[in-house]
Structure formats: structure tokens, C-alpha cells
Amino acid sequence: MKAGKLDCWPSYRLACLPSSEKPDIVRRMIIVMANSKGGVGKSTLAVHLVTWLHEQGQTVILADCDAQRSSSDWIKEAAPEIKTVRLNGPDDILNKPPRLGREADYVVADGPGSNNEMSRALLLKGDLAIVPCKASMLEVRALSQATALLKQARDIRGGPPKAKVVLSMVGKNYRLTQDMKDAAKALRLSLVDTPMTLRQVYADAPGQATVVWRMGIRAKDATKEIERLFRELLPDVASRKSATHAGERQAPAKKRRA
Numbered sequence: 001m002k003a004g005k006l007d008c009w010p011s012y013r014l015a016c017l018p019s020s021e022k023p024d025i026v027r028r029m030i031i032v033m034a035n036s037k038g039g040v041g042k043s044t045l046a047v048h049l050v051t052w053l054h055e056q057g058q059t060v061i062l063a064d065c066d067a068q069r070s071s072s073d074w075i076k077e078a079a080p081e082i083k084t085v086r087l088n089g090p091d092d093i094l095n096k097p098p099r100l101g102r103e104a105d106y107v108v109a110d111g112p113g114s115n116n117e118m119s120r121a122l123l124l125k126g127d128l129a130i131v132p133c134k135a136s137m138l139e140v141r142a143l144s145q146a147t148a149l150l151k152q153a154r155d156i157r158g159g160p161p162k163a164k165v166v167l168s169m170v171g172k173n174y175r176l177t178q179d180m181k182d183a184a185k186a187l188r189l190s191l192v193d194t195p196m197t198l199r200q201v202y203a204d205a206p207g208q209a210t211v212v213w214r215m216g217i218r219a220k221d222a223t224k225e226i227e228r229l230f231r232e233l234l235p236d237v238a239s240r241k242s243a244t245h246a247g248e249r250q251a252p253a254k255k256r257r258a
């Protein structure tokens, strides 16, 4: 089949094909959450992104590379139909993602907070690194340390992975300053326009075993924001499917068992 023809394939037709029959030309992508600092929003973003991609009709796998297992525990309750794998060390990461990448359109890998060898392995395998970073000049300056491994991986691979910084836990009155844009640019990182605001619903979502767009009216702003963010990060996905799972959104949040 010719590549040009496939570009015109509607996503619903591709989504109907079993993964084994999908033409190789279909873009498969390993997305890694990369910031060697903990508590910056990696797991929150990973769980929301993999669930969103799944609801857009993509086949997905969540690869949890953090010993704390927070994202795989969360997804098992929030979206048990999503395949989850736990990768236990750098060798696992170097060996398994290419195979996983053949099984799914998108592998979303949640990175560890501090394990350098695992982070390095992830960056050697990923196509796109999403770097959540808290929105303050101190945090943005610390990015050069937090992204040293990214630079190494790019040097070794002669380019990839692409990297995008997402400002996370941003206060309400925050304005993106030129300083921050410059700091990210100096590191050859692009800063996405849509930030993830500091909101209680994001912090409540794992406790309710859900994602923000299933949390009803109080999560309305978070829902809009995170969809805008994902469309900005992955414009091809957004443009391939226009209808958004309105019915699924209404599903009530599950209550976590005590």
C-alpha cells in the first residue's frame, strides 16, 4: 500500500483494524514523561494522556517505569481496558518498548522521579519527551539539570527525541514570561502554550479512580484545559478524530474502595 494513500485513510478505518494488520506506515509513537525531578506532574499527565488517546480511538499501552507504580495502579481502576506494563529496569526499557510499539499506536511511558539509568534508557527509546515543569523561574532554571539526560540522548541519537515542556501546577494569575520562554529555548526545548493549572480536581482524580473529564461540572475548566493541551502536543491525533466521546464523559467517577 502506498504511503500517500494511507495519509488519506480516515482514523476510524485504521482504528477498526487489529493492530497486527495496521500498515507499518501508520505513525506509532513512544511518548515518555521526562523530568528527573519528582512531584512535577508526570504521572498525572501520563494517565490523562493515555486515557485521552484511548478515547480518541487509538490503541495505547501505558508503560509504568516508576517503582512507586502510581500510574499503573491509577489506570487499572480508571480505565481497566487499557493495557498496562510495568518496566522494572533499564534493560527492560531498552528491550521492551520497540515490541510494545508494534502492538499499539502510542506507548505512553511514565518516567521515574530519580533513577537516572531508567530515565536515560527511556530517552534513548522515546520519540517524544514531554517534560512537565513547575512554573517558576527557579524550576525552569533547574531544567538544565533535569534535562541533562535528554541532551545526552539527543547527542547519541543525533536528534531525537523531540521534547516539549509543559508548565504544570501553574497558579491562576500566572503569565508566561519571556524569561521562561528564553530559558526553555536555550535548552532547545519548546514550551507549549497551554499550561496545566494548579487545580484541586487533578489532585483528587487518582483518589476517585478517574480522570478529570469524568468528574462533572467542577472539572469543566480542567477538562477544557487538558484537551487543549493534548491537541497542542499531538495535533495529528486531534485532527484525525473530531467527535469526542460525549457519552463517556458523563460516566460518574468511581469511588475508591476504603
Ligand SMILES: Nc1ncnc2c1ncn2[C@@H]1O[C@H](COP(=O)(O)OP(=O)(O)O)[C@@H](O)[C@H]1O
Binding pocket: 037, 038, 039, 040, 041, 042, 043, 044, 045, 070, 113, 168, 169, 170, 196, 197, 198, 199, 200, 202, 203, 204
Ligand atoms: N495540575 C495540578 N494541580 C494540582 N495538583 C496536581 C496537579 N498535577 C499534579 N498534582 C498533584 O501533585 C502531586 C505530584 O504529581 P505527580 O503526577 O504524582 O508527579 P510526578 O509523577 O512527577 O511525581 C500529586 O499529588 C498530584 O495529584
Ligand SMILES: [Mg+2]
Binding pocket: 042, 043, 044, 066, 070, 110, 111
Ligand atoms: Mg510519578
